Every structure is written in C-alpha cells, then in structure tokens.
Amino acid sequence: MKRSLQVVALLWATLAAFAALAFFAPRLAYAHKASDSYLTLTPHGDTVEVRWDIALRDMDAALGLDENGDGHITWGELQTARATLTEWAFAGLALSADAAACKVLTGDAELGTTSHSDGAYATLLARATCPGDATRLGVKYTLLFDVDRLHRGVVRVKSGEGDTIFVLQDSAREHTFEGVAKASPLHFVREGTFHIWSGIDHLAFLFALLFPAVFRRQPDGKWAPVPRLRDAAVDVLRIVSAFTVAHSITLGLASFGYVSLPSRLVEATIAASVVLAAVNNLRPFFREQRWGVAFILGLVHGFGFSSALADLGASRDTLLATLVSFNVGVEVGQLSLVALFLPLAFLARHTQAYRRIVLQAGSAAVALVGAVWVVERAVGMKFLPF
Amino acid sequence: MSRRRIAVFAVFATLITTVIVVAKPAAVNAANADVRMPTDANEILEKSQGRPAGRKGRAAALTVDQAVSLAQAEIDAGRASGDPRALGRAKAALGAHWDDPAAPASVVLLRATILQSLHEFERADAELSGLLSRSPENDQARLTLATIRTVRADYTYAETECPKLGDALSAAVCVGNAWSLTGRSAAAEVKVGEALGTLGQGGGPRTRAEIVWAISSLSEYAERQGARDRAEAYYRKALQVSPSDPYVLRAYADLLLDLGRAAEVLPLLAPYTEQDALLLRVVVAKKRLGQAGAVTVARELAERFAAVRLRGDRAHLREESWYEREIVGDAARALTLAQENWAVQREPADARVFLEAARAKGDLAAAAPVRALLAETHLEDPTLLALARSTP
Numbered sequence: 001m002k003r004s005l006q007v008v009a010l011l012w013a014t015l016a017a018f019a020a021l022a023f024f025a026p027r028l029a030y031a032h033k034a035s036d037s038y039l040t041l042t043p044h045g046d047t048v049e050v051r052w053d054i055a056l057r058d059m060d061a062a063l064g065l066d067e068n069g070d071g072h073i074t075w076g077e078l079q080t081a082r083a084t085l086t087e088w089a090f091a092g093l094a095l096s097a098d099a100a101a102c103k104v105l106t107g108d109a110e111l112g113t114t115s116h117s118d119g120a121y122a123t124l125l126a127r128a129t130c131p132g133d134a135t136r137l138g139v140k141y142t143l144l145f146d147v148d149r150l151h152r153g154v155v156r157v158k159s160g161e162g163d164t165i166f167v168l169q170d171s172a173r174e175h176t177f178e179g180v181a182k183a184s185p186l187h188f189v190r191e192g193t194f195h196i197w198s199g200i201d202h203l204a205f206l207f208a209l210l211f212p213a214v215f216r217r218q219p220d221g222k223w224a225p226v227p228r229l230r231d232a233a234v235d236v237l238r239i240v241s242a243f244t245v246a247h248s249i250t251l252g253l254a255s256f257g258y259v260s261l262p263s264r265l266v267e268a269t270i271a272a273s274v275v276l277a278a279v280n281n282l283r284p285f286f287r288e289q290r291w292g293v294a295f296i297l298g299l300v301h302g303f304g305f306s307s308a309l310a311d312l313g314a315s316r317d318t319l320l321a322t323l324v325s326f327n328v329g330v331e332v333g334q335l336s337l338v339a340l341f342l343p344l345a346f347l348a349r350h351t352q353a354y355r356r357i358v359l360q361a362g363s364a365a366v367a368l369v370g371a372v373w374v375v376e377r378a379v380g381m382k383f384l385p386f
Numbered sequence: 387m388s389r390r391r392i393a394v395f396a397v398f399a400t401l402i403t404t405v406i407v408v409a410k411p412a413a414v415n416a417a418n419a420d421v422r423m424p425t426d427a428n429e430i431l432e433k434s435q436g437r438p439a440g441r442k443g444r445a446a447a448l449t450v451d452q453a454v455s456l457a458q459a460e461i462d463a464g465r466a467s468g469d470p471r472a473l474g475r476a477k478a479a480l481g482a483h484w485d486d487p488a489a490p491a492s493v494v495l496l497r498a499t500i501l502q503s504l505h506e507f508e509r510a511d512a513e514l515s516g517l518l519s520r521s522p523e524n525d526q527a528r529l530t531l532a533t534i535r536t537v538r539a540d541y542t543y544a545e546t547e548c549p550k551l552g553d554a555l556s557a558a559v560c561v562g563n564a565w566s567l568t569g570r571s572a573a574a575e576v577k578v579g580e581a582l583g584t585l586g587q588g589g590g591p592r593t594r595a596e597i598v599w600a601i602s603s604l605s606e607y608a609e610r611q612g613a614r615d616r617a618e619a620y621y622r623k624a625l626q627v628s629p630s631d632p633y634v635l636r637a638y639a640d641l642l643l644d645l646g647r648a649a650e651v652l653p654l655l656a657p658y659t660e661q662d663a664l665l666l667r668v669v670v671a672k673k674r675l676g677q678a679g680a681v682t683v684a685r686e687l688a689e690r691f692a693a694v695r696l697r698g699d700r701a702h703l704r705e706e707s708w709y710e711r712e713i714v715g716d717a718a719r720a721l722t723l724a725q726e727n728w729a730v731q732r733e734p735a736d737a738r739v740f741l742e743a744a745r746a747k748g749d750l751a752a753a754a755p756v757r758a759l760l761a762e763t764h765l766e767d768p769t770l771l772a773l774a775r776s777t778p
Contacts, residue, residue: 011696029659031690032469035699051418055430057471066434073434076427112421113431117690122429149484150474150504152697167698302620 012156012165016154034116034153035144041095042158042179043137044187045322048095048102048128052113053121054143059085061342062147075113078122082111089124092143097180137177141168158234170352185325188309192329195308196337201270201373203299204366206334208277209239209290210341211359214349216283223359225349235290236338242295244334249325255309255323266303268377273297274370281363297380442656454478454492461499465595468632468661491517497535503729505701507534519673539732539759541568555581555592559600566607567734569764575607598628602637605753608763609641609765610734617641632661639667640735644769649676662690668706669713684713703727707739717746728755734767741773 035058042049047099051118056222059065065073065081086109095102109126123362137157153168166175196202206311214232216224226232277293348354372384404680430501455477456728464472477484494517501510514531517524527553532544542563550561558581582600586627605620621638624631636660637653651671659665672680687709694702704727711720720743728740737756744753757774
C-alpha cells in the first residue's frame with residue numbers, strides 16, 4: 001500500500017514535470033485518452049485550497065462551450081461560461097471536514113487554463129471553508145458520471161510532508177483522507193513574507209521612506225550623505241519599527257473584528273500614502289520625523305494586511321497564533337529587503353547617480369504610480385498591469 | 387567609516403535572504419505555475435465537438451431501444467477514431483440498464499462489448515455465457531464470445547461454435563482465426579478468401595467494418611505463413627476500404643517495422659498520433675531511423691502512459707512493455723509488464739512482447755508460458771518461432 005502510494009506520487013510528479021516541459025516543446029498531438037479530472041486539495045486550518053483541472057472536451061460535452069458555433073472553444077467563450085461552469089463543477093464535488101460539510105466559495109473561484117496529455121483543461125482555483133480544524137477530509141465526487149461513466153477524478157491531497165493520491169470513479173465515489181496535518185505557524189510566516197515581497201504597494205511605500213535614509217537634510221534644505229552606516233541604520237530602524245508597530249495595531253484590531261473599514265477606502269488610502277512618502281523626498285513637508293509618518297500611514301497598511309490574512313483563511317480558534325506568525329512573516333520580508341537595500345545605498349550615497357536617479361527620479365516615479373493607484377482604487381478601474 | 391561593518395551587513399543580508407528563500411521558495415505559487423490566464427479572448431484552446439444537445443441527464447429519459455442505439459453509435463464512433471472516451475459515454479447512455487440483471491439481450495451484448503474493450507474479459511465472458519444459456523440462438527453473443535476466448539488463447543469454443551453462425555463471412559473469419567492460431571493458417575486463408583469472394587454474388591450487404599475485419603484477418607494468416615508480400619497486399623487493400631482503421635494501421639505498421647521499412651511508418655501514421663498504440667510505432671520508427679525528434683515524441687508517449695496509469699487503467703500493458711524495452715531500455719520492467727499483460731490477453735502480439743522482453747532481460751526461463759502455448763497450439767508464425775528458439 002505504502003509502496004503503491006509512492007509509485008502514484010511519482011507518477012503525479014512525472015506528469016507535473018511533463019506539464020512544465022510542455023511549455024518548451026510543442027506536442028505532436030494530444031492523446032486519445034479516457035476522461036479524467038485532476039483535483040488538488042490543500043487543507044490548512046479550517047479552509048481547503050482547491051485546484052481542479054477539468055478537460056475542456058468534457059466540459060464542452062456536458063455544457064456546450066462553443067458559444068458562436070465555429071467549432072472552437074476560445075478563452076473568451078470559456079470566460080463567458082465561467083459562472084455556469086463553476087456552478088456545474090462544484091455541484092459535482094462535496095468536501096467535508098470531520099464529517100461536517102465544507103462550503104466552496106464558488107463566487108471567488110478563479111478560472112485559468114492548462115494542458116494535459118489529452119488536451120486543454122480549464123483550471124478552477126477556489127477555496128472552501130469548513131466548520132473547524134479537522135484531521136479527516138472527506139471527498140465525494142460525482143462530476144461527469146452522468147455523461148461518461150468511465151470518467152475518473154484523480155484527487156491529490158497535499159498535507160504535511162507528502163502528497164496522497166486517490167482515484168474516485170462511478171463505482172467508488174467517496175473517500176475520506178485521514179490525517180490532515182495541522183496548519184503550521186511557519187505556513188503563515190511564509191505567507192506574510194510573500195505578501196510583502198509580492199505586495200508592490202507596500203514595497204513602494206517602504207522604499208520611498210528608505211531612499212533618503214543615507215542622507216541628512218541640512219538647514220539649507222540640501223541633502224548631505226551621512227558619515228557613518230550606523231546613522232543610516234538608526235534612521236531605518238526607527239522608520240521600520242514605527243511602521244511595524246502601527247500596522248500590527250490595526251492588523252490585530254481588524255482581524256479580531258473590533259474595527260472594520262471598507263476595503264476600497266483602505267486600498268486607496270494605502271496608495272495615497274505611497275504618493276505622500278515619495279513626494280516628501282522631492283518637496284519635504286515633514287523632515288526628520290519620517291518615522292512619525294511611517295507610524296500614521298502604517299496604521300492604514302495594517303488594514304490592508306488584515307484583508308490579505310483573511311484571504312488565507314485563518315481559523316477562529318488559532319487566530320492569535322496565526323496573526324503573530326503572519327506578522328513575523330511580514331517583518332522578515334521587510335527586514336530582508338532593508339538588509340539588501342541599506343548597504344548598497346550606503347555605498348552609493350556619494351554618487352550623483354544615487355541622488356539623481358534613485359532619490360529624485362525614483363521618488364518621482366513612485367509618486368506617479370501611486371497617484372494612478374489612488375485613482376484606480378477609488379473608482380474601481382484598472383489602468384496599470386500591476 | 388568601517389568597510390568591515392559594511393561587509394558584515396552584506397553577509398547578514400545575504401544570510402537572511404538565503405534562509406528565507408531556501409525555507410521553501412514560493413511553494414504555494416509554484417504549484418500553479420502551469421496555469422495560464424490568456425490575455426487574448428480569441429485564443430483558441432480546444433476543438434469543440436458541437437452542442438451537447440442535452441446529453442446531460444438524457445439517459446434517464448431514454449427507452450431501452452434508444453439507449454442501445456445511442457450506446458452502439460458511441461461504440462462505433464470510438465472504434466473508428468480510437469477514442470476511449472466513447473466507451474464511457476456508451477456506458478452512460480445505457481444508464482440504469484447497465485446494472486439491470488434482467489436487461490434485454492441487446493443491452494447485455496453492449497455491456498459485454500464495452501467490457502471487452504476495457505480488457506475485462508472475464509466479466510464480458512460471464513455476460514455472454516449467461517445470455518447464451520438463456521438464448522442459445524444469439525449469433526452476435528456467440529461471435530463476441532468466440533472472439534474473447536480466442537484472445538485468451540482458448541480456441542476450442544471458436545472451433546465448435548463459429549461454424550454454427552448463420553452469417554457465412556462471420557463464421558469463416560471467426561473459425562479462421564482459431565485455425566490460424568493453431569497451425570492451420572493456409573486453410574484459414576482459403577476459407578475466408580472464399581467467403582469474401584462470394585460477397586459480390588448475393589452474400590448480402592456488408593458493413594465496411596466487417597469487410598476490413600475479414601481482409602485484415604487474411605493479412606495475419608499470410609504473415610503467419612511467412613508470406614509477407616501477400617500480407618502487405620491485404621493490408622493495403624484493407625486500408626483502401628477503410629484508410630483510418632486503427633487496427634489495420636497498427637498491424638501494417640508492425641509489418642513494416644519487421645521488414646525494416648521504418649521510414650514508411652511515419653507518413654502512414656502521421657495523421658493518427660493521438661492514439662497511443664500508433665504513437666508508439668512512430669516513436670519506434672523514429673528511433674530506428676535515428677531521428678533527433680525521437681526523444682521529444684518518446685517523452686510525449688511517456689506522459690500519456692503515466693496519465694493512463696495514474697487513473698488506474700491497465701489496458702496499455704502490451705504497448706508499455708515494448709516501449710520500456712526498446713525506447714527506455716529497461717528490460718526488467720518490460721518483462722514485468724509483459725507478464726502482467728500475458729495474464730490478461732494471449733494473442734501472438736502478446737507472445738511477441740513477452741519473448742522480446744525475456745530475451746532483452748536475458749531471463750530465458752521467464753518466457754516458458756509462451757513457449758508452452760506455442761508448442762501446444764502449433765502456431766506457425768516464423769518471427770515468433772525464431773524468437774522462441776532464441777530463448778530456449
């Protein structure tokens with residue numbers, strides 16, 4: 001049993017490797033193959049991340065995707081059918097945690113496409129919320145059996161160190177996976193770090209505050225390089241600490257439900273904070289108290305972090321631990337960037353390039369992008385690709 | 387100011403970054419790295435099979451006759467295209483009749499046909515035996531059962547029952563196959579040739595599939611007599627009748643490979659590489675020709691085998707064994723697969739992969755079951771016999 005699981009896991013890994021290779025080598029032909037869907041479940045806390053690859057051929061047979069009848073299924077036609085196919089797919093899947101039903105948040109499901117050996121697939125990325133932390137994940141699978149009774153659902157559960165794979169079919173539609181690993185605090189540390197690294201607005205804000213850290217403003221308003229690294233480091237430490245303390249406060253308040261702000265307002269204000277921090281480098285209206293600015297604006301960013309954390313689906317009973325882990329992750333993310341930036345900036349502080357390009361032009365660019373974000377987020381439209 | 391401090395700082399920075407990156411880099415996102423969200427709404431992702439016309443749930447509303455004709459249509463389409471999805475749709479079309487022990491003969495026949503296609507020979511045999519005990523006059527059941535037993539190397543049923551078939555051509559091919567597999571290929575070729583010859587003289591209307599079945603059987607009889615030229619002529623004739631018949635394409639490609647004419651295999655099979663068995667012949671041909679593209683195509687085939695195994699299907703064992711032996715070069719695995727395959731089906735092609743795998747592995751004793759069958763049946767096939775002799 002153990003060995004056969006290993007073999008199956010190896011098969012899956014092989015398939016994944018092939019999928020990656022398919023990017024580089026065009027296929028000779030798609031296979032004629034019996035129908036399978038590939039369902040990946042990643043349980044943590046009281047949520048389950050769901051990835052579901054379903055063959056477009058099968059969806060087409062069940063739902064009819066070729067809207068304009070030209071014999072082809074386009075990405076546009078797939079997107080048009082998004083709501084229908086999401087509803088159809090998840091009607092064929094029931095998840096449960098310790099026998100209590102989980103709810104798939106179909107409204108937030110993302111739609112993409114990928115390819116397997118027998119053709120193009122639609123990929124649904126969704127999240128399910130369950131009544132509580134569970135060690136047993138139940139899967140009941142009924143997709144497509146009414147159309148194709150040899151269809152199979154190849155299910156992979158990612159939990160703990162290894163993956164477990166089982167195959168559901170018409171004659172065996174249910175399986176309960178025992179031994180879901182408890183969500184580790186490390187998971188949320190990682191999520192926090194990645195949130196900072198990939199959260200370009202937080203980065204823009206942080207860097208706008210950090211650009212001038214290797215200078216002192218003289219009484220005449222001109223920048224002068226700091227003589228010692230320690231001077232710059234102390235400045236940076238103040239700024240980062242103030243930002244951290246501030247966003248921790250609001251992150252906590254929002255996560256425990258004491259305060260709640262509309263997300264559009266929060267997002268627009270975060271964008272405004274980016275503009276403010278950047279413009280200050282060009283036309284200073286607050287000088288040596290940049291840590292104070294970091295504190296006040298950090299309060300706003302905390303609300304942003306809280307919605308990111310909510311998206312990760314922390315469970316109520318472990319919220320505090322999750323919160324701390326996530327926050328630690330955010331700090332690790334910040335500090336790693338600071339640690340990369342500061343020595344370089346310190347070495348370059350005497351050069352014209354740093355002053356002109358990084359400080360002046362960089363700040364101007366950040367201010368401009370931030371301004372577009374403010375408009376985008378306030379009116380709910382998208383102009384920039386990021 | 388101290389350069390040392392800067393150096394310490396830089397080292398510290400590198401350390402932190404390394405720790406975080408090594409701590410499991412972007413595992414969450416990497417898992418979905420293959421998922422695309424195209425920017426062009428007009429990008430074509432897949433061919434459409436047309437409107438489903440309410441296929442979903444329709445099985446419930448069908449009469450038995452409607453369900454049977456729908457399922458039969460799916461099976462015929464699947465045979466012509468080599469697409470295994472058709473079997474699942476046929477099974478779905480039968481709906482509740484699939485599990486009905488009192489289902490009419492037409493349903494039982496379809497169940498047996500589907501099971502046969504899935505290589506579930508024992509269950510198919512049980513369905514047909516049950517049906518024949520209730521209605522001994524059912525020729526279709528008799529013919530299908532004879533075919534299944536022949537695949538399993540049980541020729542006595544075909545010998546006694548095939549001649550009872552009312553249709554002369556079916557009877558001839560049915561018994562001819564058994565004769566040919568037991569050392570009487572010349573007689574089989576005469577018998578089937580005569581039955582085909584009477585077609586023009588009031589032998590009744592024939593489906594293309596029946597004619598192709600008869601002609602390709604003639605090819606096999608000729609091959610077993612060592613008459614490869616005649617075999618090739620038959621295959622070409624069969625392809626004139628039905629140019630895309632998966633069975634004929636496969637058998638003809640194998641003959642060409644045996645004749646050392648791998649270059650001719652590529653254009654013959656190029657339009658049909660969506661079928662795994664045919665793609666295997668393409669891979670083998672490319673490899674024997676030393677073509678650079680062989681590696682890429684082999685990888686594609688490996689991906690397909692992996693996908694089929696992942697879903698738990700075992701219908702590819704014969705092809706996989708050949709692939710492992712000749713393309714991968716893993717003789718041990720090839721032999722294991724050939725042995726597993728031998729437990730399911732025992733046609734000359736199955737004997738062939740078994741013998742080849744045993745020889746490649748150098749495990750001559752392993753192929754004893756094949757040699758025993760060859761001795762018992764007096765099969766003439768010169769290629770097989772040469773192989774069997776080389777693995778004494």
